[in-house]
Amino acid sequence: MKYFQRKVGSGFTPLHRKFCLMTLKPRLSTLHNGPASSRGAGFTLVELLMVITVLGILAAIALPRFFPQTEKSRVAEAVGILSAIRQGEEAYFLERGVYLALPVAGATWAQLGLDDPNVGANNYFTYDVAIAAAAFTAHATRTGVALPAGAAAIGTIIGLSGDGNYCGGHPNTPPNRGTAAPATCPR
Numbered sequence: 226m227k228y229f230q231r232k233v234g235s236g237f238t239p240l241h242r243k244f245c246l247m248t249l250k251p252r253l254s255t256l257h258n259g260p261a262s263s264r265g266a267g268f269t270l271v272e273l274l275m276v277i278t279v280l281g282i283l284a285a286i287a288l289p290r291f292f293p294q295t296e297k298s299r300v301a302e303a304v305g306i307l308s309a310i311r312q313g314e315e316a317y318f319l320e321r322g323v324y325l326a327l328p329v330a331g332a333t334w335a336q337l338g339l340d341d342p343n344v345g346a347n348n349y350f351t352y353d354v355a356i357a358a359a360a361f362t363a364h365a366t367r368t369g370v371a372l373p374a375g376a377a378a379i380g381t382i383i384g385l386s387g388d389g390n391y392c393g394g395h396p397n398t399p400p401n402r403g404t405a406a407p408a409t410c411p412r
Contacts, residue, residue: 299349300383300397303365306342306352307385310363313337314354314387324361324387327354350383355411362386362411367395384410 317325317337325332334341342352350365365383382393390401392410 297397300395303350303383304385304391304399306350307363307365307383309339310337310342310352310354311385311387311389313339314361314363324356324359325354326356326361327352357411360387362392364393364410382410386411 314324314337317323325336327334327337328343342348342350348368351368352363352365354361354363363385367379367381369379381395383395383398384392386392391399392407394409
């Protein structure tokens with residue numbers, strides 16, 4: 226019976242009032258439209274612009290460090306193709322007793338067992354083979370296709386001779402067994 230007793234003027238018992246106030250307090254705080262509730266819902270435009278600015282600065286620092294790595298990977302591809310040309314020339318020499326100069330009229334890359342490395346959409350180098358005094362030098366000459374900032378100049382050469390030594394003026398020319406490669410290649 227004590228539960229159903231009413232206090233005069235309040236309409237609820239003290240126990241019921243305490244329960245109602247505890248359950249209504251969270252609801253009342255969410256209905257409040259003060260400055261804390263309007264700022265806590267998301268980010269302001271200034272905050273978003275600050276984040277974008279910081280990311281832009283980080284990208285400006287990181288991207289120039291990426292471009293030399295791209296050029297090094299293109300040089301690695303050229304060195305791989307030069308090695309394949311060298312192997313093809315050695316096999317051609319074993320069969321016929323002479324080296325094959327490329328590109329010249331009547332000679333094809335297929336005679337070395339290779340697809341033409343100068344054909345394709347993304348040629349960063351052009352390839353040729355020069356013959357001199359029963360020896361050969363395969364050349365990879367840097368072209369202007371997709372030349373990033375800081376890359377080697379157009380026309381720089383990486384060469385590979387029949388004895389496995391590199392030459393050329395490209396800044397990423399591989400060294401020769403611990404020594405620097407000569408800047409010029411025989412043509």
